[in-house]
Amino acid sequence: MRELIQRYVQLVSVALLLAALSLAGCQTTAPKGLTPAQIAVLKQQGFELTDEGWAFDLSGKVLFGSDLEVLNAKSRAIVERIGTALVAADIPRVRVEGHTDASGQDAYNQKLSLRRANSVAKVLINAGMRPENIQTLGLGSSMPVATNMTRAGRTENRRVSIVVITD
Numbered sequence: 001m002r003e004l005i006q007r008y009v010q011l012v013s014v015a016l017l018l019a020a021l022s023l024a025g026c027q028t029t030a031p032k033g034l035t036p037a038q039i040a041v042l043k044q045q046g047f048e049l050t051d052e053g054w055a056f057d058l059s060g061k062v063l064f065g066s067d068l069e070v071l072n073a074k075s076r077a078i079v080e081r082i083g084t085a086l087v088a089a090d091i092p093r094v095r096v097e098g099h100t101d102a103s104g105q106d107a108y109n110q111k112l113s114l115r116r117a118n119s120v121a122k123v124l125i126n127a128g129m130r131p132e133n134i135q136t137l138g139l140g141s142s143m144p145v146a147t148n149m150t151r152a153g154r155t156e157n158r159r160v161s162i163v164v165i166t167d
């Protein structure tokens with residue numbers, strides 16, 4: 001009888017150990033990069049989680065006039081607000097992606113889109129972000145968010161996206 005009880009205790013111990021190990025395997029690991037507080041700040045500022053990470057794009061894009069890389073006052077204020085919030089939340093690294101509509105030559109649009117990204121980067125730097133932590137990228141007209149066949153669509157495509165880098 002004693003041997004039977006010992007065997008039972010061993011089996012129960014093994015079963016409990018296996019159950020504990022299987023439950024541990026189901027636990028989610030903490031996400032790399034951003035804290036819940038940082039994510040809350042991003043959401044508050046209008047960033048959305050995309051395939052590329054947290055991006056400020058369609059719901060709060062920065063628009064430019066045709067053939068212009070200078071931010072209008074409203075857009076400048078938005079970028080300043082975002083930069084200040086990113087610095088306060090200790091979110092140090094971003095990629096700024098400039099875009100154009102499809103009017104004009106591809107090579108010109110690529111350069112214009114980079115100037116737009118650099119224009120936004122300057123505002124972020126003035127808000128306290130470190131220049132070495134800001135990547136700029138000119139994408140030209142390669143990633144439209146609206147049709148280029150209408151004036152409204154072209155206006156939507158003249159934008160800059162700010163993407164948080166977490167790696």
